[in-house]
Amino acid sequence: MSRSTPAHEAQNTRDAAPRSDRARLLDELRREVGALEAAPEANTGETAAAPWHFDLTEVDAALPERQLPRGALHEITADAYPDMMAAVGFCLGLLKLLPPAPRTAARTVLWSRSRFARREFGALYGHGLRSFGLDPASLLFVDADKAQDVLWTMEEGARAGCLLAVVGETSAPDFKQTQRLSRAAALTQTPVLLLIPPDSARPSTAATRWRIARAPGPPDAYDARAPGPARWHTMLTRCRGGCPKDWFMEWNDEAHRFDLAAGVSDRSPETRRLPQAPERTAERSS
Numbered sequence: 001m002s003r004s005t006p007a008h009e010a011q012n013t014r015d016a017a018p019r020s021d022r023a024r025l026l027d028e029l030r031r032e033v034g035a036l037e038a039a040p041e042a043n044t045g046e047t048a049a050a051p052w053h054f055d056l057t058e059v060d061a062a063l064p065e066r067q068l069p070r071g072a073l074h075e076i077t078a079d080a081y082p083d084m085m086a087a088v089g090f091c092l093g094l095l096k097l098l099p100p101a102p103r104t105a106a107r108t109v110l111w112s113r114s115r116f117a118r119r120e121f122g123a124l125y126g127h128g129l130r131s132f133g134l135d136p137a138s139l140l141f142v143d144a145d146k147a148q149d150v151l152w153t154m155e156e157g158a159r160a161g162c163l164l165a166v167v168g169e170t171s172a173p174d175f176k177q178t179q180r181l182s183r184a185a186a187l188t189q190t191p192v193l194l195l196i197p198p199d200s201a202r203p204s205t206a207a208t209r210w211r212i213a214r215a216p217g218p219p220d221a222y223d224a225r226a227p228g229p230a231r232w233h234t235m236l237t238r239c240r241g242g243c244p245k246d247w248f249m250e251w252n253d254e255a256h257r258f259d260l261a262a263g264v265s266d267r268s269p270e271t272r273r274l275p276q277a278p279e280r281t282a283e284r285s286s
Contacts, residue, residue, distance in 0.1 A: 029156060049189070050099035054258050064241030068094075070101075071189040072207035073182045078198040079213035079233070084121050086232050087212040089251070091167060091193055092132040096256055098165055101189060106164055107135070110157035112142040112150045113169035121169070133256030138164075147171045154192060155180055161188035172196040178204035209238035215248055217261065229253060231261055
């Protein structure tokens with residue numbers, strides 16, 4: 001059995017204004033950022049950031065320096081259209097694993113999405129967020145009319161330097177737009193996660209690219225009629241300085257972490273292949 005990702009129904013939603021009213025929206029974002037910057041800092045020293053990793057030996061070994069780079073763009077896409085909610089769930093799991101930067105204890109995540117994305121895939125649901133160990137109040141939503149406005153909001157959020165992370169749901173941007181997002185992420189060491197529809201990936205500066213598919217899982221441990229833990233076929237198709245691979249993962253609702261799915265993760269080299277046609281095999285790491 002498989003469980004669809006618990007996601008939907010928005011809270012604290014802010015509508016992004018049309019292009020002509022960007023100045024007003026920028027003022028609103030500045031007020032939000034100012035409030036976050038005014039919060040007391042937990043650590044003003046130069047302590048190194050805690051690693052952002054899966055804490056799974058097999059998975060972390062495929063990442064550069066055994067962790068995900070903070071100041072970078074990361075792309076997440078669905079393997080097929082019905083897998084978009086699985087991709088959103090994987091993104092939520094990554095956010096839960098992300099420790100705050102040493103300079104601030106901020107846990108606020110800016111989540112920008114196009115109206116098309118919200119209409120097609122719905123909005124995040126508070127109880128679903130809590131199943132990933134996330135506080136619904138820690139997410140600041142911005143709904144934008146156009147993809148360009150989503151990307152602009154993401155870039156401004158990343159440059160602010162006082163957010164835990166920035167997430168965007170929109171169509172795949174062009175190469176120059178991904179350059180701008182990557183530079184903003186590197187400037188403040190704020191991770192930028194980009195959720196794009198299936199089969200829409202384009203050349204980009206993303207440090208990692210993930211393709212996510214739903215995977216069948218066991219029933220609930222206490223009720224055989226209920227769905228068990230969310231399970232994904234997680235494909236790392238691009239990893240700068242790492243090694244593209246794939247795994248079957250599931251979400252641990254109690255520990256709020258990823259686990260390798262028992263019985264399907266330890267596959268022999270002969271069977272460790274992505275189950276797609278040749279034209280969709282993993283990309284080379286750059």
